Amino acid sequence: MENQYKLLQFNLNGKDVSCMIDVRMSLTDLLRDEFRLTSVKKGCEVGECGACTVLIDGEAFNSCIYLAAWAEGKKVRTLEGLTGPDGELSDIQQAFVDEAAIQCGFCSPGFILTAAEILETGKEYTDDELRKLLSGHLCRCTGYENIFRAVKKTMLRRLGKLD
Amino acid sequence: MYDMSAYYEARSVDDAVALRLNHPEADIIAGGSDVLVQMREGKRAGHALISIYLLDELRGVSLEDDGTIRIGSLTSFSHITKHPIIQEKIGVLGEAVDMVGGPQIRNIGTIGGNTCNGVTSADSASTLHAWEAVIELTGPEGIRLVPIHDFYLRAGKVDIRPGEIETAVLIPKESWENTKGYYFKYAMRNAMDIATTGCSVNVRLSPDKKTFERVRIAYGVAAPVPVRAPSAEAAINGKAVTMENAEKFALAVLQDINPRDSWRAGKALRQHVAVELAKRCLIEATRRCGGEL
Numbered sequence: 001m002e003n004q005y006k007l008l009q010f011n012l013n014g015k016d017v018s019c020m021i022d023v024r025m026s027l028t029d030l031l032r033d034e035f036r037l038t039s040v041k042k043g044c045e046v047g048e049c050g051a052c053t054v055l056i057d058g059e060a061f062n063s064c065i066y067l068a069a070w071a072e073g074k075k076v077r078t079l080e081g082l083t084g085p086d087g088e089l090s091d092i093q094q095a096f097v098d099e100a101a102i103q104c105g106f107c108s109p110g111f112i113l114t115a116a117e118i119l120e121t122g123k124e125y126t127d128d129e130l131r132k133l134l135s136g137h138l139c140r141c142t143g144y145e146n147i148f149r150a151v152k153k154t155m156l157r158r159l160g161k162l163d
Numbered sequence: 164m165y166d167m168s169a170y171y172e173a174r175s176v177d178d179a180v181a182l183r184l185n186h187p188e189a190d191i192i193a194g195g196s197d198v199l200v201q202m203r204e205g206k207r208a209g210h211a212l213i214s215i216y217l218l219d220e221l222r223g224v225s226l227e228d229d230g231t232i233r234i235g236s237l238t239s240f241s242h243i244t245k246h247p248i249i250q251e252k253i254g255v256l257g258e259a260v261d262m263v264g265g266p267q268i269r270n271i272g273t274i275g276g277n278t279c280n281g282v283t284s285a286d287s288a289s290t291l292h293a294w295e296a297v298i299e300l301t302g303p304e305g306i307r308l309v310p311i312h313d314f315y316l317r318a319g320k321v322d323i324r325p326g327e328i329e330t331a332v333l334i335p336k337e338s339w340e341n342t343k344g345y346y347f348k349y350a351m352r353n354a355m356d357i358a359t360t361g362c363s364v365n366v367r368l369s370p371d372k373k374t375f376e377r378v379r380i381a382y383g384v385a386a387p388v389p390v391r392a393p394s395a396e397a398a399i400n401g402k403a404v405t406m407e408n409a410e411k412f413a414l415a416v417l418q419d420i421n422p423r424d425s426w427r428a429g430k431a432l433r434q435h436v437a438v439e440l441a442k443r444c445l446i447e448a449t450r451r452c453g454g455e456l
Contacts, residue, residue, distance in 0.1 A: 001169060023170040026199075046200045048355060053267055059241070062267045065199045067165075069172065070216050114266065135354035136265030 010071040013081030027063035027071055028052045031078060039079035039109040043138075050137035053110035054078050060114045060136070079109040082116060091157065092116060095150040103141035111137050115151045124159055127152070165202050169211035173218060176301050176330060182213045184303060184326045189213045191328060193237055193276040196268055221275070221330055224248050230336030236275025236299075236329045240287075241266070243274060253334060255344030255448075259290040259363065262348045265355050275329045278314070281321040281388070288315075288389035289363040290346050292381035295338050302327035318387040342367045342377070343451035345444045349436050351427075359428045360384045360436045364444035368404065372454040375399050378412070378445065385420035385437055392419035395441060404454050413442040 001024075009018040012035065019034055028045070031037045031054065040063055043051030047065040054063045055077040082090040089097070092115050102108050111134065118125070118133050125133065130152060139147065156162035171186060173179035182189070189211035192198045201207040215221070221237040224246040232248060240260035243249055249257040263269055263277070263286045277285045278298060296311045303326040311332075314322050323329065344365030350356040361383035367376045378399045380392045395415040402408045422433035446456045 003170070022164065024164040024167055026165065029164065046203055047196055047264075047268060047271075050265070050267060059270045060267050061270055065195055066271065067195065067199075067214070067216075069170070069214070072217065132354070133266055136267045 006069060008068065008072055010073060011075045013077055021068045023067070023069050025068040027054065027061075027066040027068045027076070030068035030071070031063060031076075037078045037080055041106055041109060043106070048138070049107070050110045050114070051107055053113045053137070055113050055117060058117065058120065060117045062136075077113070077116075079112055082112065090116075092119060092150070092154045095154045095157075096147070099146045099150040099153065101143060101146040101150040103139075103143050107137055107139045107141075111139070111147055111151075115154070118151065119155055119158060122158075124155065124161075130155070165199060166205075166208040167202065167212050168209050171211070171213045173213060173215045176218065176220065176328070179213065179215050179218065179328050180301065180303055180326050183328065186211055186213060187325055191215060191279070193273045193279075194239070194271040196264070196272050197276060197280050215328060230340070232334040232339060234274055234332045234334075236278075236331055237273045238275075240269035240272050240274070240277075244269070252339050253294065253344070255346050255363065255365065256287065256290050256294070256334075259286050259346040259348070259361075262286050262346075262358075268355075274332050278311070278332065279321055279323060279329050281315055281317075281319045283318060283386065283388050284357045284361065284384045285389070286346075286348060286358065286361060286383070289361045289381040289383040290344065291332065292389045292391055293344065293363040293365050293379045294334050295379070297333040297335065298329060299331040299333055300324075300327045301330040306330075308333070312391065315388040340367075341452075343448050345447040345451065347440045347444050349440060357427075358384055360422065360433050360440065362437065362440035362444050364441065364448045366445065366448040366452050366454070368449065368452045368454045372452070373404055375402050375404060375408070375449075378448075380412075380416065380441060380444070382416075382420055382437060385416075385422045385433065387423075390420060392416040392441070394418040399445075404449060404456060406456055409442055409445050409449075409456055412445060413438045416441045 008021045031040045041051035043049035045064045047062040052064040171182045192212045192214050221235040223235050225233050244257040244261045277287045298309045298314045300307045346363040348358045349360045364380045369376050383389050398415040399412040424430045
């Protein structure tokens with residue numbers, strides 16, 4: 001295959017990085033295999049389950065159906081990018097712990113990144129709006145209510161409407 | 164790894180046209196939420212790809228000097244929904260594309276991809292038909308404009324010629340002015356589902372809100388390609404805003420549509436749903452125009 005490899009430069013969790021990639025790679029493959037960011041889960045690999053969700057320039061994308069080559073010049077964030085310098089949990093991660101929004105944990109990184117996109121808008125959403133915004137993720141343990149509560153409480157806390 | 168035989172990244176529209184001419188066998192990939200899934204399934208395995216995804220010049224919504232709403236072909240569904248021009252002038256399009264897949268799919272999926280794959284169930288398709296959108300294609304001879312009705316040739320096949328890519332979807336001012344619409348997606352689930360039937364109606368009332376000046380209606384999944392319902396439109400245009408006329412309008416759609424029997428839904432159910440949706444969409448669009456039914 002002609003031009004099978006290319007040099008990719010992008011910003012990953014706040015750091016400028018560059019590496020040679022195979023253009024046939026998905027962004028999931030790149031993040032897991034080259035950068036060992038294993039929070040990016042391989043679920044359905046056809047953009048249905050949301051387990052591989054990452055933030056690209058602030059918006060949530062299924063990295064399994066996003067070509068690694070498209071990350072050029074973009075800001076990519078994974079769950080690892082939400083934690084503090086010494087691994088401190090962010091408020092939304094802590095809320096998942098507090099609300100027992102985690103059972104097997106496979107869907108959690110994706111859910112938390114979509115939650116991060118929602119929370120960063122700084123808006124207050126209704127319950128129905130929040131459910132719709134979270135609808136691109138499947139939790140096979142069916143822990144949706146706790147996940148919903150974790151996101152809602154964090155939203156209200158950030159807006160100063162809950163202590 | 165995706166099973167592709169070659170990958171070409173277009174760096175400009177001209178570059179995309181040149182790549183199309185040099186590699187006529189290659190598939191165009193925009194957001195990839197259809198192409199990559201089909202490649203994974205094996206349907207497109209081994210195909211060459213021309214990516215246009217990095218062409219930022221094809222993103223965005225603008226209002227041209229003559230009042231035409233121009234939507235760049237790579238504008239994502241979520242950006243269409245959030246855009247103030249769409250919200251103000253053709254809100255129904257923003258609402259329709261807000262029902263595609265789930266949130267992440269709406270961030271990657273593009274209006275260009277949604278029209279170019281030629282699928283009847285595309286959530287944008289019925290609304291774009293009902294609004295008489297015009298597809299802008301750019302090719303070796305420059306720009307070609309095609310009314311969306313003519314753009315869909317048959318199921319899965321649209322009028323894209325060698326060397327061309329779709330560069331924009333246009334909604335002329337005459338189409339959107341003083342007009343409000345409503346889209347109803349009938350599906351089994353609220354997220355990550357494909358429409359069993361989708362209906363889009365838009366209405367322009369007379370200034371006194373008593374007469375249907377112009378009503379347009381289109382369906383997805385009522386025929387192999389998205390279709391307008393001309394008999395229904397003829398039955399209501401120029402008529403008084405009454406429930407009786409709304410019901411006649413809804414029943415007349417049966418003369419225009421030809422839904423199929425499939426595992427998703429039988430023909431009889433789809434016909435029943437089509438009539439009901441026509442009525443509900445008309446009522447809601449009329450209400451949005453300030454009329455009462």
